[in-house]
Amino acid sequence: MVDLNTLIKQANELPAFPASAVRLAELVSRGDCDVQEVAELISFDPALTVKLLRIANSAASASEQRIGTAKEAVLRMGIEQVFALVIACGAKPFLQGAVPGYDLKDGALWRHSVAAAVAAEAVAPFCEQEIPPEGFTAALLHDVGKLLMNRFLSAEILGYIHRAEEVEHCGRLEAEALILGVHHGELGGLIAQHWKLPERVILGITYHHNPVPGMDPICEFTYLANHIAKQIEAGLDHKDSVLVPSVEVLRRLGLNLDALDKFYPIAACRYHAVSRRYNSV
Amino acid sequence: MTVVDFDYVRTFVRQQAAIVLEPGKEYLVESRLQTLARKENFPSVESLVQQLRQSPPNGMHRKMVDAMTTNETSFFRDLHPFAALRQSILPELLVRRAKERQVNFWCGAASSGQEVYSVLMTIQEHFPELLNWNFRFIATDLCAAVLARAQAGRYNQLEVNRGLPANLLVKYFTAKGVEWEFSPELRRRVEFSELNLIKDWPSLPSLDLVFLRNVLIYFDVETKKTILAKIRRLLRPGGILLLGGAETTLGLDEGFERIVFDKTTCYRLKP
Numbered sequence: 253m254v255d256l257n258t259l260i261k262q263a264n265e266l267p268a269f270p271a272s273a274v275r276l277a278e279l280v281s282r283g284d285c286d287v288q289e290v291a292e293l294i295s296f297d298p299a300l301t302v303k304l305l306r307i308a309n310s311a312a313s314a315s316e317q318r319i320g321t322a323k324e325a326v327l328r329m330g331i332e333q334v335f336a337l338v339i340a341c342g343a344k345p346f347l348q349g350a351v352p353g354y355d356l357k358d359g360a361l362w363r364h365s366v367a368a369a370v371a372a373e374a375v376a377p378f379c380e381q382e383i384p385p386e387g388f389t390a391a392l393l394h395d396v397g398k399l400l401m402n403r404f405l406s407a408e409i410l411g412y413i414h415r416a417e418e419v420e421h422c423g424r425l426e427a428e429a430l431i432l433g434v435h436h437g438e439l440g441g442l443i444a445q446h447w448k449l450p451e452r453v454i455l456g457i458t459y460h461h462n463p464v465p466g467m468d469p470i471c472e473f474t475y476l477a478n479h480i481a482k483q484i485e486a487g488l489d490h491k492d493s494v495l496v497p498s499v500e501v502l503r504r505l506g507l508n509l510d511a512l513d514k515f516y517p518i519a520a521c522r523y524h525a526v527s528r529r530y531n532s533v
Numbered sequence: 534m535t536v537v538d539f540d541y542v543r544t545f546v547r548q549q550a551a552i553v554l555e556p557g558k559e560y561l562v563e564s565r566l567q568t569l570a571r572k573e574n575f576p577s578v579e580s581l582v583q584q585l586r587q588s589p590p591n592g593m594h595r596k597m598v599d600a601m602t603t604n605e606t607s608f609f610r611d612l613h614p615f616a617a618l619r620q621s622i623l624p625e626l627l628v629r630r631a632k633e634r635q636v637n638f639w640c641g642a643a644s645s646g647q648e649v650y651s652v653l654m655t656i657q658e659h660f661p662e663l664l665n666w667n668f669r670f671i672a673t674d675l676c677a678a679v680l681a682r683a684q685a686g687r688y689n690q691l692e693v694n695r696g697l698p699a700n701l702l703v704k705y706f707t708a709k710g711v712e713w714e715f716s717p718e719l720r721r722r723v724e725f726s727e728l729n730l731i732k733d734w735p736s737l738p739s740l741d742l743v744f745l746r747n748v749l750i751y752f753d754v755e756t757k758k759t760i761l762a763k764i765r766r767l768l769r770p771g772g773i774l775l776l777g778g779a780e781t782t783l784g785l786d787e788g789f790e791r792i793v794f795d796k797t798t799c800y801r802l803k804p
Contacts, residue, residue, distance in 0.1 A: 253564075253565065253568050256689050256691050256692070257689055257711075259691065260689055260690050260691060260711065261711075264711075408567075409564075411560075412560050412561075412563070412564040415560035416560060416561070419557050419558070419560065429605070430561070431561075431564050433605075434691060438691055438694065438695070441694055442690060442691060442694065445690065445694075451699060458694065465607075465612065465696060467612070
């Protein structure tokens, strides 16, 4: 078991998430932000403004006028897309490194996070259940807990975790909880709390493997985004029962397995088309 | 971990707490005792177990048993039993005991208190009048250390994140440094004491509601039967026993009848 108070202390000592991203997440969560508000918020963050303009201008065609202000970028790209990029800018420094405790090399956690975020964007319109605006952020950050968990994954602890998976026939999450008394979803929720992200983002991250106790559609949604991301990364022809999302979760989102089968190629195309945008932040 | 050390630990834990550790669980014993060994400044699990084997049962043996006791718990664990409490069990109890206005509840594996306080919050939110009755809520556990924690009612951020809705956190808890403390007024309604389910029980009153959730799964069949028989003798007519979702009295004690409230299965005395 790991000392939970040590974990909490370390979570609270992590660098803060960029204030502009936190503020924008709050605005989007409220559901009533407008172009002016978003543009002003970005303008107060010069580094963010520079990044956003660079991305906006690289996406613009040669015939379009160059974008010179945050407001022009928001008008051209739309609030949703700007929001996604701002969150991605904030998240990338945290997620791009290697996470050896999970066999993730440099960039692997970031690529998976982007895949989940793109999956979230793509699948939301297909869900009968209304998906909250925090869905993208929760999907992008769903595995952030692995960063903190990684600090406690010595070779010895990893040995116990793998042994638990074998003996108990359980997944990694259950094995983490059995050996350490906590799993990476909970640690991710703790980090999101430290970062003062909206409550629903915290829920989506915490319950992205076991959505039922979260009692919020964002938990099922993040769970699904994670599954789709894993399938895209494994390749659409790769069949593994572990990658098949729970039928009950799909039902609660207003989807079924047949609909999902048709959706995977769309999600994969979208991932390959837009991942470059997020990788360039 | 050596076979001899594992056998020693599993035998001792079984004798003291009736917890069954099958072969194959060596990894679990080692991982739990590793933490204890480090805390107690032993260089290894082997040296800790050697010390335990060479000395008569003492505080360190108690710590070993405590380390092997699974204390996984959360607020409003499994959700549906608390919905059943709210929608069916407590309303029925209020009618049944309306004349005498006395009820006794027992939580037989209170651990660090989350279940007990979840029940109290449910009562305070939906049936506060019950707290004006002659209301006793006895909470017991084998493990002295976690019982002390339950009595203190203090939880870290991870613990309050587990199952506690934000509105109830704000309403019933006060931030104390980096921890959250449960309402002292409600905490005072609980009588905490040690009780080892497999040993002689101290005197308990006749009971209207018994919570023994996700505990019997650790015991062998004979122990389960013994515990259920004791509960049956304490339960009042109309009183309810709540077990964990994967647990049942079926095949263990024929004195109970099964009743279902939506997703929650409960047990009461057969008429």
